[in-house]
Amino acid sequence: MIPTIPTRTDAFVLCPCSGTATISTVAPIADDPDRMRHLYTCLDCGKELTFDVDKKAKEPAQESAPQVQDDKDPD
Numbered sequence: 223m224i225p226t227i228p229t230r231t232d233a234f235v236l237c238p239c240s241g242t243a244t245i246s247t248v249a250p251i252a253d254d255p256d257r258m259r260h261l262y263t264c265l266d267c268g269k270e271l272t273f274d275v276d277k278k279a280k281e282p283a284q285e286s287a288p289q290v291q292d293d294k295d296p297d
């Protein structure tokens with residue numbers, strides 16, 4: 223199962239084209255030292271996806287829970 227929103231340990235993320243994007247770059251964010259910018263490149267369409275990911279979980283309880291945002295419109 224590929225997440226649509228990656229956590230800091232996810233090497234893959236789901237592209238909007240329903241393809242798989244693999245992580246290509248991890249870079250610090252100058253104005254947000256608590257997070258890293260993860261850049262993923264889709265293997266199917268070549269689209270680049272950027273996510274700002276927390277460096278460390280703020281609450282240990284959330285560490286094991288998949289961080290999935292349900293942005294599907296029921297309609």
Ligand SMILES: [Zn+2]
Pocket residue numbers: 237238239240241242264265266267268269
């Ligand atoms: Zn794609």
